Amino acid sequence: MLAAMGFTGIAAAGLPILSACGVGGRASAPNGAADVTGGFDWKKAAGQTINILQTPHPYQVSYQPMLAEFTELTGIDVNVDLVPEADYFTKLNTELAGGTGKHDAFMLGAYFIWQYGPPGWIEDLGPWLQNTSATSAEYDFEDIFDGLRTSTRWDLTTGQPLGSGGQWAIPWGFENNVVAYNKAYFDRRGIRLPDNFDDFIQLAIDLTDRSANRYGIATRGSKSWATIHPGFMTQYVREGAVDYTFDGTDLIAEMDSDRAVDFTRKWIEMQQKAGPTSWTTYDYPNATGDLGDGTAMMVYDADSATYPKNKPGASAEAGNLGWYAGPAGPDGNYKTNLWTWSWAMNANSANKLPAWLFIQWATGKESMTKAVEGGIFADPVRKSVFDSTFKRVAGNQPGYLEAFETVIGSSKIQFTPQKKFFDTTKDWAVALQDIYGGDDAASRLRSLAKTNTSKVNL
Structure with missing residues (x-):
């Protein structure tokens, strides 16, 4: 959910999200x-x-020049729609x-599986992975980091943990949410990186000097699910x-x-x-x-959102x-929430085999290695590519x-998977804004919890 090298990330507050319930989609075709x-x-x-559907993004830019290689390898032509x-x-x-x-295949954020999976809009890719007639012996799905494979697998039951059930998408690129900081400033002043949250807050306060137009910590704060x-x-x-527990x-x-009130x-x-x-008003472009x-x-946000800022000429503080x-x-x-852009298949596609071959190629070792070599594809999902290539490319960061x-x-x-994720998480961001504006944290969060409990169980 980032935009690196000048591309925008997922739209924040105003993104229209249609509910999976009541939209009226047709039943999906059988798994192919x-x-x-x-x-x-x-x-x-x-x-x-x-036909594939994409949004402009550094991952998309990295792969665009390689589409001809896919056609040469497979004999399959690819039409790309960029939105x-x-x-x-x-x-x-x-x-x-409808x-x-x-579109046979498309870029998908993993949270959207919770909306698109239950009504049968996306293909379960598990059977494709298991079919040796459809999947190369060299593909090595287990090479993808475990937390990513887990995050795109779900049994479609509200509240059930991720990691079992269908494999609804294949991870392509991802983001860990960690802290980027002005190392040159820290080094000049001998500032130690804090290892607990209370010391982190105090450091952020100590670094803040409004008269010098300098402040300690940037995070997202807009009225959007993406703030959370x-x-x-x-x-x-x-x-x-x-976020949630299950009472049976x-x-x-x-x-x-x-704990939630104290932290908030x-x-x-x-x-x-x-x-x-x-x-x-802050989204990640403001923060980065x-x-x-x-x-x-x-900045406490996606590592690959801040990564480009250190490239020569990319910002005033580059280097x-x-x-x-x-x-x-x-x-x-060090529990960390991640975002992953993944590839999913339209359950109603009439071209499932060529779509699967494309997804397999795009998330495979060879093409991902080439993409990382290009310099703007951060955080490859494969451990082998991370070890063999990304460590070298990012070694000077x-x-x-x-x-x-x-x-x-x-x-x-x-997060706990549930179909009202975008609605309830936006409500959470609104509650943070209200507390920021002066509402009592405990009472405002009680109101939020009551509302969200009602919404997720409808």
């Missing part, structure tokens, strides 16, 4: 994997054409709800809070638990004393922009930035690899 027989052959669908991300999910929602198979999922959710779970019958919202008070105090003065121009001393995992939880944990390796074992989607 069993129709593929015989030995594996990249040319098995030669002469066919697929600005402000309109992307509205278009995709409408298409899938049961059309216009990066730094906020990462530190929330590190501090021992959860219903999901129960836990935003008003003692601290998070909001940090914004008030050490954040941007217009925090309630302030880091790049030297206004913000730290001065560093990364670290951020403060550990009280028990030393201070602390980036160390932060990545600190959190990767605990990096996954930390």
Whole structure:
């Protein structure tokens, strides 16, 4: 959910999201994997054409020059429709709800599985992975980091943990939510990176000097679901809070638990004393922009959103930035919430085999290695590509690899899967704004929890 190298990320507050309930999509076609027989052959669908839907993004830019290589390998032609991300999910929602198979494969954020999976709009890719007639023996799905494979697998039951059930998408690129900081400034003053949240808050306050147009910490604060999922959710779970529990019958919202209230008070105090003065308007481009121009001393957000700012000529502070995992939880944990752009298949596609061959190629080792070599594809989903290529490409970015390796074992989607995710998480962001504006944290969060419990169990 980032935009690097000048491309925008997922639209924040105003993104129209249609509910999976009541939209009226047609039942999906049967899974097509069993129709593929015989030995594996990249040319098995030669002469066919697929349509794919994408939004402008560094991952898309990295792969665009390689599409001709895919056609040469497979004999499959690829038509690409690029849709600005402000309109992307509205278009995709409408298409899938109508049961059309216009686009055979498309970029998908993992949270959208919770909306698109239950009504049968997307293909379960598990059978395709398991069919040796359709999947190359060299593909090695297990090479993809475990937290990413888990985050795109679900049994479609509200509240059930991720990691079982259908494989609804294949991870392509992703983001860990960690802290980027002005390393040159820290080094000049001998500032130590804090390893707990209380010290982190105090450092952010100490770094803030409004008269010098300098503040300590940038995070997202707009009235959008996207405000909750990066730094906020990462530190929330590190501090021992959860979003929902299951009582045997219903999901129960836990935003008003003692741990959640305590953490939220601290998070909001940090914004008030050490954040941007217009925090309630902030999305990640504002936060990363302030880091790049030297206004913000730290940013708690996607690592690959801040990564480009340190490239020569990319910002005023290029060459001065560093990364670290951020403060550990009280028990030393580094639980981290991630975002992944993945590839999914339209369940109503008439071209499932060529679409699967494309997804397999796009998420395979060879093409991903070439994309990373290009320099703007950060955080490859494959461990082998990370070890063989990304470590070399990103090796001159201070602390980036160390932060990545600190959190990767605990990096996954930390939310409880549920179909009203976008609505209830936007409500959460509104509650943060209200507390920032003066509402009592405990009472406002009780109201939020009551409302969200009602919504998720409808």
